[in-house]
Structures are given as structure tokens and as C-alpha cells.
Amino acid sequence: MPEPISRADVEDLLFREAALLDEWRLEEWLQMLTDDAAYYVPPNDHPDGDHLTTLFILADDIVRIRERVKRLMSPECHAEYPHSRTRRLISNVRIIGTDGDLVTVAANFVCSRFRRYERVREYVGAYRYLLKRQGAELRIKERRVIIDAHELGSLGAVSFIL
Amino acid sequence: MPRSYIVDDPVKQQFLLDREALVSQTVLEDERSRIFAKSWVYVGHSSELKKPNDFVTRRVGGRPVIFCRDGKGEIHCLFNTCRHRGALVCTEPEGSRRSFRCIYHGWTYRNDGQLAGVPGAEAYRGEFDKNALGLRRPARFEAYRDFWFLSLDPEVPALRDYLGGATDYIDLVLDQSPSGRMEIVAGAQEYDVGANWKLMVENSVDDYHLPTTHSTWLNYMANSGVKIETPKDGMVLPTRGLAVDLGNGHFTTDNINFRGRPVAAWIPIYGEEAKPEMDEIRRELVERLGPDRAKRVADTNRNLVIFPNLVINDGSSVTVRTFFPEGPNKMHVTAWALGPVEESQAARARRLDAFLTFYGPGGFATPDDVEALELVQQGLANWQDVRWTEMSRGMGREGDQLNSDEHHLRIFWRRWNQMMEAG
Numbered sequence: 284m285p286e287p288i289s290r291a292d293v294e295d296l297l298f299r300e301a302a303l304l305d306e307w308r309l310e311e312w313l314q315m316l317t318d319d320a321a322y323y324v325p326p327n328d329h330p331d332g333d334h335l336t337t338l339f340i341l342a343d344d345i346v347r348i349r350e351r352v353k354r355l356m357s358p359e360c361h362a363e364y365p366h367s368r369t370r371r372l373i374s375n376v377r378i379i380g381t382d383g384d385l386v387t388v389a390a391n392f393v394c395s396r397f398r399r400y401e402r403v404r405e406y407v408g409a410y411r412y413l414l415k416r417q418g419a420e421l422r423i424k425e426r427r428v429i430i431d432a433h434e435l436g437s438l439g440a441v442s443f444i445l
Numbered sequence: 446m447p448r449s450y451i452v453d454d455p456v457k458q459q460f461l462l463d464r465e466a467l468v469s470q471t472v473l474e475d476e477r478s479r480i481f482a483k484s485w486v487y488v489g490h491s492s493e494l495k496k497p498n499d500f501v502t503r504r505v506g507g508r509p510v511i512f513c514r515d516g517k518g519e520i521h522c523l524f525n526t527c528r529h530r531g532a533l534v535c536t537e538p539e540g541s542r543r544s545f546r547c548i549y550h551g552w553t554y555r556n557d558g559q560l561a562g563v564p565g566a567e568a569y570r571g572e573f574d575k576n577a578l579g580l581r582r583p584a585r586f587e588a589y590r591d592f593w594f595l596s597l598d599p600e601v602p603a604l605r606d607y608l609g610g611a612t613d614y615i616d617l618v619l620d621q622s623p624s625g626r627m628e629i630v631a632g633a634q635e636y637d638v639g640a641n642w643k644l645m646v647e648n649s650v651d652d653y654h655l656p657t658t659h660s661t662w663l664n665y666m667a668n669s670g671v672k673i674e675t676p677k678d679g680m681v682l683p684t685r686g687l688a689v690d691l692g693n694g695h696f697t698t699d700n701i702n703f704r705g706r707p708v709a710a711w712i713p714i715y716g717e718e719a720k721p722e723m724d725e726i727r728r729e730l731v732e733r734l735g736p737d738r739a740k741r742v743a744d745t746n747r748n749l750v751i752f753p754n755l756v757i758n759d760g761s762s763v764t765v766r767t768f769f770p771e772g773p774n775k776m777h778v779t780a781w782a783l784g785p786v787e788e789s790q791a792a793r794a795r796r797l798d799a800f801l802t803f804y805g806p807g808g809f810a811t812p813d814d815v816e817a818l819e820l821v822q823q824g825l826a827n828w829q830d831v832r833w834t835e836m837s838r839g840m841g842r843e844g845d846q847l848n849s850d851e852h853h854l855r856i857f858w859r860r861w862n863q864m865m866e867a868g
Binding site (some may be wrong): 310322325326327328329332334335336337338339340341342346347350351353354357359360361362363433434435436437438439440441442 | 500631664805811813817
């Protein structure tokens with residue numbers, strides 16, 4: 284039996300991911316995902332919705348996640364060129380379920396985004412992760428980003444990896 | 446003082462727009478009375494009110510309204526403000542209610558607008574008439590095929606007459622559905638853009654910008670196996686597309702599709718498993734509409750503008766999008782997905798996935814449109830020194846007008862200018 288996954292293990296993963304995303308090391312970030320990973324941002328007005336029946340802000344399978352990274356790293360990705368500066372603070376990390384080699388994780392985040400010379404845009408919400416034990420390491424099988432604001436409003440877009 | 450904001454010179458084949466139209470607070474105030482208050486303005490879709498007593502609340506042109514279905518099934522648009530002292534009488538975004546009760550003093554209105562209860566009504570004497578104190582409503586409220594519009598102008602022509610040739614293109618979108626009925630899908634996209642609202646009108650139909658603004662989206666399409674032909678004969682786009690004048694300030698693009706459509710134009714992104722059902726969707730189209738019309742529905746795409754601020758994009762998916770100014774330099778956008786009511790769950794999922802390939806705040810294209818509009822607005826801070834926007838593209842073209850020219854943008858601006866001059 285492998286060692287049970289601890290909150291410290293999960294925090295290490297989330298903090299490492301946050302650093303890679305904030306530093307725009309997106310190719311390295313891709314290595315943290317499983318080959319069937321998915322990334323969801325539900326709509327503000329239906330945070331509990333299902334992407335098969337509800338229009339999401341973003342619902343990527345692994346193929347589109349990889350395409351998104353290609354797009355984001357291109358200088359032709361106008362919404363993110365030059366890249367936004369982001370800084371995310373993650374806390375209240377909890378393991379809320381374990382099923383075989385899968386772990387469900389909840390966390391809160393504040394992600395500050397600075398775009399050119401604008402004032403800060405502050406994304407606040409909850410992360411829900413499905414992590415998978417793959418050999419000796421933990422990989423991200425699903426990440427769901429639930430934004431607390433009632434509408435995107437002045438946040439504008441989710442044009443970077445939130 | 447009414448004045449013109451355009452130079453429209455057919456001899457020089459030149460069309461110029463005074464950039465003051467895109468930056469001025471005075472222009473915005475004039476637009477509120479001369480454009481928005483004199484037009485039909487989109488409120489919502491019948492499908493958002495599925496059952497009797499369903500309601501949604503939203504702001505239409507800055508005015509909070511309740512869009513609701515009463516107990517008998519009739520649809521209403523009520524100004525969301527208590528006749529007593531003015532508070533909102535409904536604060537929920539959506540739900541089901543037979544009545545709306547003001548939390549301040551308890552005045553209660555039925556969902557057909559009638560004032561039903563006033564606590565301590567016996568204290569009122571004289572002119573106080575409960576029957577005359579129902580929730581007020583806009584001067585006009587009419588629908589075309591489940592799309593509901595309000596007008597603040599009692600003299601505005603009937604909605605159907607106002608829509609003119611736009612009804613043909615709404616019909617073409619709705620022909621995707623075997624029953625001719627489509628519905629708004631749950632999940633609204635609401636976001637601000639730091640740009641004048643009229644720039645969104647232009648952007649919604651301007652196909653000239655596609656190759657530059659959306660090159661990463663084109664790459665994504667190509668990477669996924671969509672064949673993108675190199676433009677020929679001086680064109681900027683892979684396929685031919687037109688700009689069509691629909692009268693009364695409405696216009697549309699009308700393009701030969703190259704990008705895949707959930708209604709029966711398969712691309713590899715949909716997956717092999719989608720093919721049998723998409724073949725079946727196309728077979729149904731041909732059987733119901735005949736081969737020509739079926740081709741029109743499945744193999745052409747269009748972005749339609751209903752003057753002044755409703756856009757129906759029937760491209761990678763169908764989106765209904767409306768936007769209102771929140772200042773000369775800022776607009777608020779609301780966008781929904783529209784799908785046939787009888788669509789299977791697999792087809793609906795495909796439609797929503799196709800939507801996200803291009804549209805919306807997380808799509809592969811819309812954020813770059815937003816960026817372009819915000820860059821325009823920021824550049825317009827120079828308007829006093831660089832006064833004129835150049836919009837003559839294609840002006841000398843005979844016959845069919847191209848989607849990648851600016852014919853349709855000029856239609857908008859001529860109509861807008863005419864209404865601003867009329868005062």
C-alpha cells in the first residue's frame with residue numbers, strides 16, 4: 284500500500300502549479316496534467332452547471348488545453364501579449380474525498396491580474412481538483428475554477444490560465 | 446444642436462467617421478434619447494420563461510426590468526421599480542413567483558403587473574387608485590418568433606415592420622430546428638469591454654479583421670484538421686462572403702462556411718463518433734427544407750445585426766449577444782448560446798463545445814476582439830488631433846458587397862447618423 288496522500292502533498296502540487304502559471308512556464312505546467320486532463324470554468328450564474336448542458340466560460344479537454352497553451356505562448360495571442368502579470372494566493376486547502384488513486388481537493392484562491400498599466404483585476408473563487416496518483420507522483424486530472432463574482436463584469440475575460 | 450458625424454462622399458468614394466462619435470459623453474446622452482429610446486431593443490427570449498410564473502430580471506438600456514410569464518402564460522416586461530417609493534420589487538436574477546413584494550413597505554404586485562396589496566391602504570384618500578398603480582411597462586413590447594423587444598417610443602413602427610429584411614435571416618437561423626423553435630441555453634456570459642458600444646457593432650460583422658486578429662484561432666482550426674484555403678483573387682478570407690443590407694439599419698454577413706457548424710457541417714474537432722448523428726441532422730434538413738435551403742442552413746454562416754445593439758452570430762455555433770453603453774468608453778455585454786429545442790444531449794454538448802472554440806471570454810477568438818476594441822478606444826484618446834476614422838473600404842465596388850469590406854459598417858453609421866441628426 285502506498286502512503287496516503289497528505290494535505291502537504293496536495294499543497295506542494297498546488298503551490299508549484301501556481302508558480303508555473305504565474306511565471307508563464309506553461310509547457311512545464313502541461314507536464315503536471317494527466318493525458319486525459321480537463322479544465323473547466325463554469326459560468327458565473329450557474330457555478331454548479333454541467334458543461335454538456337450549460338454554456339461554460341471555458342471547458343477544455345486535454346487536446347484543447349494543449350492548443351490553448353500554444354495560443355497563449357504566441358505573440359499573436361493579442362489578449363495576452365504582452366502577458367498579463369498574475370499572482371495567485373491559494374489557501375483553505377482541503378482533501379474532501381479519496382477514491383482509489385483519485386483525490387478530490389478543494390481550495391480557495393485570489394488571483395490578481397495586471398494587464399499593461401491598468402489597475403488590478405482581482406479574480407476570487409474556489410478551485411476543485413481531481414488529482415491522480417500516477418506512479419510516484421500526483422497529476423492533475425481535472426481542474427475546475429469557480430469564480431465567486433455574480434458576473435465576469437469588469438474582470439472582462441479568462442484569457443489566461445486561471 | 447443636431448450635426449453630422451460622417452463624411453459620405455460617393456464621388457470621391459470616401460467615407461469618414463468623426464471620432465468624437467466614439468468618445469463623447471454628450472454623444473452618449475444624445476444616443477440614449479435619439480437611438481435607444483426610438484428603436485426596438487432586445488429584452489429576452491420566450492424560452493427563458495419555460496413555465497407560467499417564471500421570471501428573469503435584467504437591465505435593458507440601463508433600466509432594471511422584470512421579464513416574466515404570468516399565471517396564464519402571457520409574457521410581460523415590467524419596470525422593476527415600486528410605484529410607491531421606487532425600490533426594486535424583485536431582486537432575484539431568475540425564479541418562479543406569482544407576485545413581487547417590495548421589501549420596503551410591502552406593496553405587492555401580481556406578475557401581470559397589477560398592484561395587489563398595499564399595507565394600511567385605508568390611510569390613502571382622494572386620488573389614490575390602486576388600479577392605476579400597477580408596475581409600469583415600456584410603451585411597446587412585441588416579439589418576433591420568441592425574440593422579445595421593448596420600445597420606449599409609442600410611435601415606433603410594429604416590430605415586424607421595423608425588422609424588415611432581418612426576419613429572413615432570423616428565419617434562416619431558426620430553420621436549424623425541425624420545429625422551428627430554438628432555446629437559450631443556461632449559462633450567460635456577461636462581461637465589460639473598455640470600448641464604445643458601437644465598436645462592438647462594427648466588430649460583430651467586420652470580417653476584414655479575421656486573418657490578423659484571429660490568426661491563433663485559424664491556427665487552432667488548422668491544427669485540428671480543418672482545411673483553411675489560402676485566399677485568392679485579392680480576397681482576405683478563405684471563402685467568399687457577402688455583406689447584405691436588410692433595411693432600417695439592419696445588416697448581415699452571408700458567408701460560405703469553412704469553419705464547421707454544429708448544424709451538419711462536420712469538422713474533426715467534433716470527433717468521428719459525431720458523424721452518424723450529423724449525417725442524420727443533414728438528412729432531416731434536406732427532407733424538411735429541400736436541398737437548396739438545407740445547404741443554405743448548413744453550409745453558410747452569418748453574423749446579423751439588428752439595429753442598434755442585438756447581434757445573432759450563426760457561425761461556429763449560435764450566439765445571441767446584446768450590449769449597452771455604460772459610458773462613452775465602456776460597454777456591458779451579455780451573450781447566450783441558442784440551440785434547437787429538440788436537440789439530443791450529444792448534439793447540444795457538441796454545440797456548446799463548438800461555441801467555446803471561438804466565442805466568449807474564454808474562447809479562442811473573443812478575447813482578441815475585446816483587445817482590438819480596447820486598443821481602438823485607447824487610441825481614440827487622440828481624437829482631437831487625429832479626427833477621422835477611415836471607413837471607405839469597398840466603396841466603389843459594383844454589385845455584391847463583400848463581408849471583408851466596410852459596406853455594412855457604413856449602413857450602420859448612416860442610420861445612426863440620420864437618427865442623431867433627426868434629434
